[in-house]
Amino acid sequence: xxxxTATAPGRKFEKVVQILDAHQRDRTRLVPILQAVQEEYRYxxxxxxxxxxxxLGIPPARVYGVATFYSHFAxxxxxxxxxxxxxxxxxxxxxxxxxxxxxxxxxGLGGARKTTPDMMFTLETxxxxxxxxxxxxxxxxxxxxxxxxxAVAIEILDGIRRSEGM
Numbered sequence: 001x002x003x004x005t006a007t008a009p010g011r012k013f014e015k016v017v018q019i020l021d022a023h024q025r026d027r028t029r030l031v032p033i034l035q036a037v038q039e040e041y042r043y044x045x046x047x048x049x050x051x052x053x054x055x056l057g058i059p060p061a062r063v064y065g066v067a068t069f070y071s072h073f074a075x076x077x078x079x080x081x082x083x084x085x086x087x088x089x090x091x092x093x094x095x096x097x098x099x100x101x102x103x104x105x106x107x108g109l110g111g112a113r114k115t116t117p118d119m120m121f122t123l124e125t126x127x128x129x130x131x132x133x134x135x136x137x138x139x140x141x142x143x144x145x146x147x148x149x150x151a152v153a154i155e156i157l158d159g160i161r162r163s164e165g166m
Contacts, residue, residue, distance in 0.1 A: 013048070013051055015040050016037060016040075016048055016051055016052065017055075019033055019036045019037055019040070020033065020052065020055050020056075022036070023036075025055055025056060026056075027056040027057065027058050030052075030056065030058075030062075030063065030066055031066065031070070033052060033056075034049075034052070034063070034066065034067060034073060035072075037052065038072075038073060038074065041077075042074070042077060042078045042079075042080075043074040043075060043076055043077045043078055044067050044073055044074065044075055046075075049063045049064060049067060050063075071126075076115075077115065077119065078115060078122040079115050079116060079118075079119050079120050079121040079122040080119065080120050080121070081120060081121050081122070081140055081141060081160055082121075082122045082124065082140070082141055083103060083121060083122065083123050083124070083138065083139070083140050083157075084124050084125070084126045084129065084138065084139045084140075085099050085100050085103070085123070085124070085125050085126070085136070085137075085138050086125075086126055086127075086128060086129040086131065086135070086136065086137045086138070086139075087100075087125045087126065087127065088127055088128040088129070088132065088135075089132075090132040090135040091129075091132070091135040091136040091137055092136075093135070094135040094136045095136050095149075095150075096125075096135075096136040096137075098136075098149075098150045099136055099138060099148055099149075099150055099153045100123070100125060101150070102150035102151075102153050102154055103123050103153055103154070103157065104123065106153075106154050106157050107121050107123060107157070109121075109123055120164065120166070121157075121160075129144070131144060131146060133146075134146025134147055135147070136148055138153060138156070140156060140160070
């Protein structure tokens, strides 16, 4: 038991070290490094950003600046399924807020809380998904759904839950 505890901190960052090595610890590859780290953790933990900065020989503020500049990066943990609802003009006019309301109700989310306690779902609104012809549009991880009604949004959510045995 003590031996496992002694090696746990090293193992915590093992994957980050592998990612850094895969990118030859090249500071010009900061964005792809952060993308790979986020793919592994589902967000960018502060201690990992500090490790990346130290390993690349750059100030932690630069890593944080890149992580906060690009909306793709998250500084808070996200669920296994990230649901993005477009609220651009076309989607908004065609009822995207109704999708948000239905999914918030279906997930028990509201206010500042965007991720379910079980870390299964995160619900976000975005300014544009680039799918105006499919308005209102919704993306679940990488799967695009167009002309979604609140009922269809709940069906998609229920399908995910069934596939997860929930």
